Amino acid sequence: MSAMSARMQKELFARSLLLQSCWSFERMQGLGFAYCLEPWIERCWSGQNGAHREAQLRHQEYFNTQPYMASLVVGMVCALEEDASSSSAEERPAKVARLMTLKTAAASALAGLGDALFWGTLRPFCAALALAGALVLWPRSPWAAAWAAGAYLLAYNGPAVTLRWRFLRLGYEWKDQIAVRFQEWPGRRLIKGLRVGGLALALAASVLMLRTVPERQRMLGALALAAAVGLQMTRVSAYRLYTAAGLTGLAASLAGWL
């Protein structure tokens, strides 16, 4: 029987949205994590002044992970803190040490997966979806802008918010089995599927752009697109590409080609 009530889950979820509010280079999300866990620590360690203070202090230490995946770590830490608080005084130090080791390990492992899924895949996918739709609507409707904003928000937040909420409960139920249970999770297949879909949408957006612009700009646009893809492979940032475009324009203007 789960001891985390729906009300507590809501409170932890609301506080987990502020995980990065006190982000600093020294502790990264440490203070935010402690703030998120505050009601749970209060619940587990109430009436044990020294242990309560120690629990608050240990969660203010360095912590960093992908913010959506942090829900899993929060859930796991809740379960392990509960275990530690209900254990005998002799067992407690070992349980607390294990809790801290698991917290750090889970944070690092989940950060890699979360970064690849949310920042590296879902975000570009949503951009491609919003852009392709807006380009279809562009010449006909003034609502292309509203579509872009709405489609991006829905496509991103649908899975992201649902997973954040679910992860909190799953982390609590899985406890120290997160690594084992996550092996069954189709993360890599999901990333690949989203990338293929996003690539198709981005290619469609490129073709639509080519059709939209006047004929004399098409060749230049296609050249710029190819150059950008090529230079991105050599890790030239987009801002440098834009600066280079300005300098090329300046050179062309000075040479009298524009």
Added chain:
Amino acid sequence: MSWTAGWLAGMAAAALVAVLELDVVQFGQFMISRPLVLGPLLGLLFGLPQTGLALGACCELFSLDDLPVGGSLPLNATVAVSAALLLNCGPRAVPPEVALPAGLTAGWLHQKIETALRYRRRALCGCAEESLLRGCEPRLGRLVGQAICEQAAMTFTVLLACVLVVGPALHWLWPHAPHNAVEALRFAWALAPWLGLGVLLHALKVTP
């Protein structure tokens, strides 16, 4: 729109963006602050949805390869698109070919100030720890509130500077700008969406 109303609208938009910018790191990450969302929304607010979409799309695509991983703090694309739109739609409007690089510069400046703010936040951790060691409650909620207010105030200041100082200065300078510089900026603006699409295609590359 009268001048006074224009300035007031600019300041109100700066205040709105200062709150929405918290979504980047401080609160939620619901992507309301992404340029492709915020650009069109601000554009609709100013009655120029297509400009908002164009500037938003450029900033969104440029910032796609900036991953907020670990301690990296990339150029703030939210501030960049908002500043560009405020410059393009404000009472002393400048064309988008000038507004975009000026907006990107504002985003870069915001990044530098935010870095300093993040170093300063170390004191908040010390404050919380000290309270606990003294046997008092650390009042984490208050520290969280303080950090959020500082961030919003910083964003508002940067955007207000764009509305009150950078906008009028660029508006005055633009007619006197050398012909070659004007052509170069127009050339870069024409290529910006294509460069952005290149970044998007690269970001979505499928590795076996």
